[in-house]
Amino acid sequence: MASIRLRNIVKTFGGPNVISNLSLDIDDREFVVFVGPSGCGKSTLLRIIAGLEPVTEGDVFIGEQRVNTLPAARRNIAMVFQDYALYPHMTVYGNMAFALELRGLSKAEIDTRVRRAATMLDIEPYLDRRPKALSGGQRQRVAMGRAIVRDPQAFLFDEPLSNLDARLRGQVRAEIKALSQQLKTTMIFVTHDQVEAMTMADRIVVLHAGVIQQYDTPEQVYEKPANQFVAGFIGSPTMNFLPVRLQGDSVVLAGDGRALSLGDEHRGRLRSAGGEATLGVRPEHLVLCNPGDGIAASIKLVEPLGSDTMVHFDLAGTAAIARVDPATKPKVGETIALRMAPSRVHMFDVKSGQVLA
Amino acid sequence: MSSTLSAAWARRLNTLQLVLVGIFLLAPVVWMVLASFKQSSDVIAYPPTLLFTPTIENYRALIETTPFLSYAINSIIVTVGSTTLGIVFGVPAAFVISWTRVSWPAVLTLAARMVPGALFLLPWYILFRNLGMIGSYWPLILSHAVITMPIVIWILLPYFDGIPRSIYEAAQVDGCSVTRVLWRIALPLVGSGVAIAAILAFVFSWNFFLFVLVLSTSDTKTMIAASFNFVGEGSTRWGVLMAVATLIALPPLMLAMVVQRWLVAGLTLGAVKG
Known part of the structure; x- marks a missing residue:
């Protein structure tokens, strides 16, 4: 030894x-x-x-x-x-x-x-x-x-x-x-x-x-x-990466400008990174919620795995996946609302890919 | 129906081809063996006689008028000596070439084998004479090792290359030095290859004429060099020449028959390994 x-x-x-x-x-x-x-x-x-x-x-x-x-x-x-x-x-x-x-x-x-x-x-x-x-x-x-x-x-x-x-x-x-x-x-x-x-x-x-x-x-x-490499390599399905930017006091999706409620901590991170970052969130940390409480997305593909169901959708032009309870029985074409807990969200520098502390 | 017919014809054509090639290759051998049992006059008769009264006169003349047994012993000493040298040095050489993946030594040995043998003769003769070796078996054994070693190396290279690298590495991690990897791991795995290489080296050395013609003396003359005695300027003793040729051809022929299955596998190994 x-x-x-x-x-x-x-x-x-x-x-x-x-x-x-x-x-x-x-x-x-x-x-x-x-x-x-x-x-x-x-x-x-x-x-x-x-x-x-x-x-x-x-x-x-x-x-x-x-x-x-x-x-x-x-x-x-x-x-x-x-x-x-x-x-x-x-x-x-x-x-x-x-x-x-x-x-x-x-x-x-x-x-x-x-x-x-x-x-x-x-x-x-x-x-x-x-x-x-x-x-x-x-x-x-x-x-x-x-x-x-x-x-x-x-x-x-x-x-x-x-x-x-x-x-x-x-x-x-x-x-x-x-x-x-x-x-x-x-x-x-x-x-x-x-x-x-x-x-x-x-x-x-x-x-x-x-x-x-x-x-x-x-x-x-x-x-x-x-960093973003580790975040993407570890975990299956892989972590979702969404380009975000700071617009006024709000963190918004870079693709369509929809606001995300992520709290002060992430706003501060984005500000320190020059107002742009890549948001990372794991599929299991995207949670279904009531319409109006989260971001709306249209389901493109459903993969039932038995214990979980993988829901594929498009968020502001970026493909994303959410892991949801099979009991919710999501269907292709259906519009769902998703939210993410700020504590489960990661912010990465756009250029270096390093996590923003 | 038609496909069955064409397959049958293809088989027949194949057989015909094999028979034709067989006749072409075997005709001189058959002629040699038959001629060795003919009277001198029958050997050179034209058209050649297929029906004749066989005689062992040529063999008797060979044994009674020449020190044939000495020639045979010389042949065995030179061939076994050069084959042993080829194996002793060729096996580790092939292993190291495969291990290091440095191929130029293999190419060099092949180049040495490909250049005309006559090129070596004068320098060797002077070298062996200065070393006082002319008259002994050593010039013949050493010169024939130039024939046997490339054969051993080139036959064994694909065998060694065929052993997964990780097996060598596992042996190293287990505590083997490179020598021990060869001795304990690689050699047992290429046993059949060594046998093939040894047999081919034996055959090539046994049949090699040029070096013994120049480097041998009357005491060390081998059968193949002695056969040249029967070729004269004025006349050639064809019957005796064919008898000695038949006897020379016997050991390689017998070896080839014994190991023909391995021989084909061994010679094509590199080609099918992918």
Whole structure:
């Protein structure tokens, strides 16, 4: 078990920086998720920590040790790969025992550790099988077992759930979370799936273009996004963004000039930003109300999900979504009135996208 | 109905093509084998005689008048030696080329293989003579390694490239050095490729004529170089020449028959990998 510290990491593959001057502290026993769109540098960052990719600039510390020049083999970290990367010519037992054999552990010790991990992951019946004789979910467990037996300083997961079907993904996600609580080891999990990030992490690192956009708890990232990118990336359906401006003492929709009742705090923010901003509000924070108490909108599409119903409409020329109670039975073409609680509204700078404090 | 008919015709045409190509390729081999069992006069008879009284006279002459067994042993020593060298150095070379994704060494080995062999002969002869190696097997083994190593590298490259990169990386994270990744992970996964490469290297080295012609001495002469003894300025002993050619062709032919299935798979692996 160890903390992991990254200091001023720069990574380039010859062209523009993939990671730009990135610093990050991961506490001992913490479960941190790197999340971001494809090409944001999250897997590169994980590979840098693993020792599979050298840094162009900066320092990597595992515990108190600077590991920049330490090969992957000597970092005592375990990694679960997206395609599991099991050794096809070895049995499940062989796969799990391999790293321990390299360390020179006794056969008895290896056997104890392999069987303990196999029991924990419910793969004991498959120990004599080759990977090709296993299902995707079983292979995934073997890959985790191979990591667990080593008792490493940290576990690194590189999108390990992306090859599983939706049902299995949910199940394994819960198992990994339970495992992290059981093992109490530092874990870093890379994903592009924000649901995985939200459900598993102690803290989330949201990455975009090689830069950390926000590093905080899932609740904070969801409730208080640092910028428009984070606000748009975390949450499904995505947050609604509406251009607004200050007109006299009122905050109005830039598209059609309709006034929004948002209170002094937001007016002050808009004023400090020069009178223009992007308003962000999550679909669940747009609430149906009586006509006259909110903004009127005409429903364009209704998506019933069972537990909720997604209502698509147009607000001052911008497409928006509201999550409503299915009991309201909204219909296409119907005009509804919506209001938003000022405390649930975010204001972002039009140019930089940073949240207006 | 018509489609069934045309499919039947297509099958027949395919078979006909195969038969024609087979005749074209096998005719010289059949002629060689038949000629080795003919009297000298029958070998050069025109038109060629298909019906003749077979004799083993040519084989007897070969064994009685030449140190044929020594030539055969020399051939085996040179071929096994150069194939071993090719495998010992070619396998790690192919692995490192695949690992580093630096392809110029592979191109270089291919270029060395593509330039005319005669280009090497004079510098090598001088080099080996100055090193006092002429008369030993080493000049032959080392020169044939130039034949075998590119074969091993180029056969194995697609095999190594076909192993998912993440398997190598998993092994590194598990504690393997690069050497150990090759030994414990990559090599067991390309076992059939190594077998194919070894067999092809063996065949190419076994049949290579030019280097042994110049670099061998009477003590180290291989079968293929010795066969040249039967080609004279005034007359050629065609019957004995065909007998020695038949014996030279036997080991590669037998090897090819044993491993033909792997051989085709091995040679086309790079093409179908995508």
